[in-house]
Amino acid sequence: xxxxxxxxxxxxxxxxxxxxxxxxxxxxxxxxxxxxxxxxxxxxxxxxxxxxxxxxxxxxxxxxxxxxxxxxxxxxxxxxxxxxxxxxxxxxxxxxxxxxxxxxxxxxxxxxxxxxxxxxxxxxxxxxxxxxxxxxxxxxxxxxxxxxxxxxxxxxxxxxxxxxxxxxxxxxxxxxxxxxxxxxxxxxxxxxxxxxxxxxxxxxxxxxxxxxxxxxxxxxxxxxxxxxxxxxxxxxxxxxxxxxxxxxxxxxxxxxxxxxxxxxxxxxxxxxxxxxxxxxxxxxxxxxxxxxxxxxxxxxxxxxxxxxxxxxxxxxxxxxxxxxxxxxxxxxxxxxxxxxxxxxxxxxxxxxxxxxxxxxxxxxxxxxxxxxxxxxxxxxxxxxxxxxxxxxxxxxxxxxxxxxxxxxxxxxxx
Amino acid sequence: xxxxxxxxxxxxxxxxxxxxxxxxxxxxxxxxxxxxxxxxxxxxxxxxxxxxxxxxxxxxxxxxxxxxxxxxxxxxxxxxxxxxxxxxxxxxxxxxxxxxxxxxxxxxxxxxxxxxxxxxxxxxxxxxxxxxxxxxxxxxxxxxxxxxxxxxxxxxxxxxxxxxxxxxxxxxxxxxxxxxxxxxxxxxxxxxxxxxxxxxxxxxxxxxxxxxxxxxxxxxxxxxxxxxxxxxxxxxxxxxxxxxxxxxxxxxxxxxxxxxxxxxxxxxxxxxxxxxxxxxxxxxxxxxxxxxxxxxxxxxxxxxxxxxxxxxxxxxxxxxxxxxxxxxxxxxxxxxxxxxxxxxxxxxxxxxxxxxxxxxxxxxxxxxxxxxxxxxxxxxxxxxxxxxxxxxxxxxxxxxxxxxxxxxxxxxxxxxxxxxxxxxxxxx
Numbered sequence: 001x002x003x004x005x006x007x008x009x010x011x012x013x014x015x016x017x018x019x020x021x022x023x024x025x026x027x028x029x030x031x032x033x034x035x036x037x038x039x040x041x042x043x044x045x046x047x048x049x050x051x052x053x054x055x056x057x058x059x060x061x062x063x064x065x066x067x068x069x070x071x072x073x074x075x076x077x078x079x080x081x082x083x084x085x086x087x088x089x090x091x092x093x094x095x096x097x098x099x100x101x102x103x104x105x106x107x108x109x110x111x112x113x114x115x116x117x118x119x120x121x122x123x124x125x126x127x128x129x130x131x132x133x134x135x136x137x138x139x140x141x142x143x144x145x146x147x148x149x150x151x152x153x154x155x156x157x158x159x160x161x162x163x164x165x166x167x168x169x170x171x172x173x174x175x176x177x178x179x180x181x182x183x184x185x186x187x188x189x190x191x192x193x194x195x196x197x198x199x200x201x202x203x204x205x206x207x208x209x210x211x212x213x214x215x216x217x218x219x220x221x222x223x224x225x226x227x228x229x230x231x232x233x234x235x236x237x238x239x240x241x242x243x244x245x246x247x248x249x250x251x252x253x254x255x256x257x258x259x260x261x262x263x264x265x266x267x268x269x270x271x272x273x274x275x276x277x278x279x280x281x282x283x284x285x286x287x288x289x290x291x292x293x294x295x296x297x298x299x300x301x302x303x304x305x306x307x308x309x310x311x312x313x314x315x316x317x318x319x320x321x322x323x324x325x326x327x328x329x330x331x332x333x334x335x336x337x338x339x340x341x342x343x344x345x346x347x348x349x350x351x352x353x354x355x356x357x358x359x360x361x362x363x364x365x366x367x368x369x370x371x372x373x374x375x376x377x378x379x380x381x382x383x384x385x386x387x388x389x390x391x392x393x394x395x396x397x398x399x400x401x402x403x404x405x406x407x408x409x410x411x412x413x414x
Numbered sequence: 415x416x417x418x419x420x421x422x423x424x425x426x427x428x429x430x431x432x433x434x435x436x437x438x439x440x441x442x443x444x445x446x447x448x449x450x451x452x453x454x455x456x457x458x459x460x461x462x463x464x465x466x467x468x469x470x471x472x473x474x475x476x477x478x479x480x481x482x483x484x485x486x487x488x489x490x491x492x493x494x495x496x497x498x499x500x501x502x503x504x505x506x507x508x509x510x511x512x513x514x515x516x517x518x519x520x521x522x523x524x525x526x527x528x529x530x531x532x533x534x535x536x537x538x539x540x541x542x543x544x545x546x547x548x549x550x551x552x553x554x555x556x557x558x559x560x561x562x563x564x565x566x567x568x569x570x571x572x573x574x575x576x577x578x579x580x581x582x583x584x585x586x587x588x589x590x591x592x593x594x595x596x597x598x599x600x601x602x603x604x605x606x607x608x609x610x611x612x613x614x615x616x617x618x619x620x621x622x623x624x625x626x627x628x629x630x631x632x633x634x635x636x637x638x639x640x641x642x643x644x645x646x647x648x649x650x651x652x653x654x655x656x657x658x659x660x661x662x663x664x665x666x667x668x669x670x671x672x673x674x675x676x677x678x679x680x681x682x683x684x685x686x687x688x689x690x691x692x693x694x695x696x697x698x699x700x701x702x703x704x705x706x707x708x709x710x711x712x713x714x715x716x717x718x719x720x721x722x723x724x725x726x727x728x729x730x731x732x733x734x735x736x737x738x739x740x741x742x743x744x745x746x747x748x749x750x751x752x753x754x755x756x757x758x759x760x761x762x763x764x765x766x767x768x769x770x771x772x773x774x775x776x777x778x779x780x781x782x783x784x785x786x787x788x789x790x791x792x793x794x795x796x797x798x799x800x801x802x803x804x805x806x807x808x809x810x811x812x813x814x815x816x817x818x819x820x821x822x823x824x825x826x827x828x829x830x831x832x833x834x835x836x837x838x839x840x841x842x
Binding site for chain 2: 076077084085088089093221310
């Protein structure tokens with residue numbers, strides 16, 4: 001009896017391994033340079049008091065991503081493909097322009113992350129940024145989907161540096177436990193703004209596109225869908241743990257010392273005298289890994305999304321002459337994104353700012369489209385949302401839409 | 415009321431021959447004979463069957479009415495790019511929209527969707543649809559898949575044309591495919607292959623290797639629908655070409671009887687490779703459903719371990735007894751109905767089926783009809799055993815530059831042959 005059950009277990013694990021990847025990768029890319037900066041800021045400014053909010057954010061993340069993965073498995077089509085077929089070319093084109101702009105802002109942020117994290121290790125940005133751009137570009141142009149996915153999965157392992165850094169910072173576990181169980185919140189604008197920032201950095205438009213495309217690329221059968229769902233849940237869980245450790249590292253050190261930070265690299269530098277040089281180095285290395293990782297995925301995902309929606313050939317296994325728009329857009333995002341970092345006196349803040357504003361406009365549109373698509377019987381057959389699930393997901397989406405609109409309002413007022 | 419800008423195309427005149435794009439009339443007002451707005455043009459319904467099918471009805475969305483209504487195309491009096499004018503009394507003839515399997519909605523099932531271009535053997539996305547008014551009928555003639563189609567629908571075409579002309583003296587090309595090469599694809603899980611069957615003859619004109627590429631690019635629903643619409647031989651050839659992971663997916667999605675028929679059409683070694691990757695249960699089920707000669711061949715090949723000569727050899731070869739004449743061999747050749755993988759060599763055996771020599775196609779053509787094979791054959795044989803490693807076999811091919819090698823057992827009995835294609839595939 002026991003032997004049989006063990007055998008089934010192995011089979012399940014193997015199947016999971018075959019299906020896993022998209023969810024875990026997407027979630028981990030989510031902890032990119034922008035994400036790390038936001039988590040560091042949250043920890044440095046509010047200590048452990050916002051830690052609890054990561055749990056509801058994780059739930060929302062799982063709900064949204066589960067729908068993306070399900071659409072990918074059932075329809076076998078990407079999100080921009082579905083939006084084009086269902087809502088027509090006009091909406092698609094304007095939406096894609098917005099997605100390209102906001103993703104471009106993110107790409108710049110990733111290269112800024114590469115530059116600043118390597119500057120901590122005394123590498124000039126004039127070496128690190130071009131090097132990173134070429135590396136990222138080659139990875140996709142010369143690689144196959146499977147080899148690239150493997151590299152990405154290994155890159156996920158490096159996020160463990162944040163957990164070690166967190167342990168080195170010697171946080172007070174008693175207080176952390178207490179603040180997780182008894183969430184406190186007041187509606188001061190600073191705290192509210194930070195909370196919205198956390199949500200905004202965790203649930204971004206590009207993720208839905210990337211996750212669905214990656215699921216489609218894997219050709220996952222509908223009957224294996226439950227493994228794909230597990231993949232999404234594991235990914236969301238891991239990303240929350242890592243985010244939590246970043247918050248508590250900064251909470252245990254910077255918050256106590258009263259140091260405010262604006263970026264992940266600031267945090268890494270400020271950590272050195274407080275938690276030791278190893279903690280600081282680990283933090284900086286984590287930032288480098290995250291920035292590189294996201295810098296490889298974001299341009300790729302953007303190029304895919306655009307080509308799919310417009311009906312142009314796309315894919316890493318195509319030659320340049322077969323898919324010129326795909327490679328053109330992909331290369332442009334990387335090299336212009338990296339080039340901007342190298343220009344002296346470029347004001348990064350306005351670029352980030354505009355990208356965040358567009359992000360805030362695009363996210364509600366995409367979330368609503370997703371809900372309309374997933375409840376379309378003609379498309380999803382028996383795999384539409386159940387009634388209760390629909391209520392929960394609509395509520396989640398409306399909450400997110402509300403938050404991003406409030407955030408947008410606060411950004412524009414600035 | 416809006417002022418009319420474009421001149422009316424009067425459909426009552428029989429000699430009118432004009433092209434127009436679907437995007438130029440979609441969403442425009444439908445008005446009655448007095449110019450009162452009835453609704454908006456939501457869609458056009460096409461009746462498939464002819465080479466360039468005609469529009470059967472126009473689908474209209476009336477204000478404050480949820481359901482779409484349709485009206486025969488014959489009720490249209492005239493049209494331009496701002497409105498469509500109906501015949502007197504046509505307003506009473508609206509009926510609720512119904513779509514038969516032989517009909518297709520342009521906006522709902524074609525525009526923005528993917529189609530197969532069977533001439534270029536590619537998948538394209540429909541950006542616009544080119545129509546032709548001829549003798550009162552509206553016919554579909556082209557599908558626009560170029561950037562101009564997108565710009566036209568966005569309303570930017572004139573501005574962009576002006577800009578590119580002014581800057582580079584260039585204009586984006588019109589990219590269209592004639593409707594006779596267009597294969598529409600199913601739009602969702604609900605309606606399956608019905609529509610494909612009406613038009614699927616087009617898809618058979620694509621070379622199996624290209625078909626395999628197309629199938630790899632499609633989503634799962636279209637993929638299995640297209641695959642099932644193929645005739646057995648095309649399906650078998652296509653299946654041999656697609657990615658192994660997809661092969662399994664296609665086989666799983668099709669009914670067992672169909673799959674076993676396709677497997678019979680495939681070369682036995684290819685079929686065996688495919689079967690070897692299936693779960694035991696499914697494999698046995700499929701083998702049981704197969705007809706005798708193919709089944710036996712497959713069952714024997716399945717016994718060999720992966721990476722051995724036996725696992726890649728084929729049973730399709732020609733062997734003739736050594737006391738037979740050239741004439742007999744030619745006759746034998748004629749009688750072989752199934753396509754042979756390699757016709758370069760004719761293997762010569764003794765009465766116990768042991769391999770004793772090899773003769774070539776050249777002998778069959780150039781020698782006297784009554785010469786016996788035993789005298790002509792070459793007895794210096796290079797042969798392999800089923801248990802030999804594939805790499806060893808590959809190095810033999812490299813060394814001797816043969817087109818095929820015979821596989822024999824310990825008693826020299828001929829078991830199969832390995833062709834240069836087989837070895838190339840195993841080495842990739």
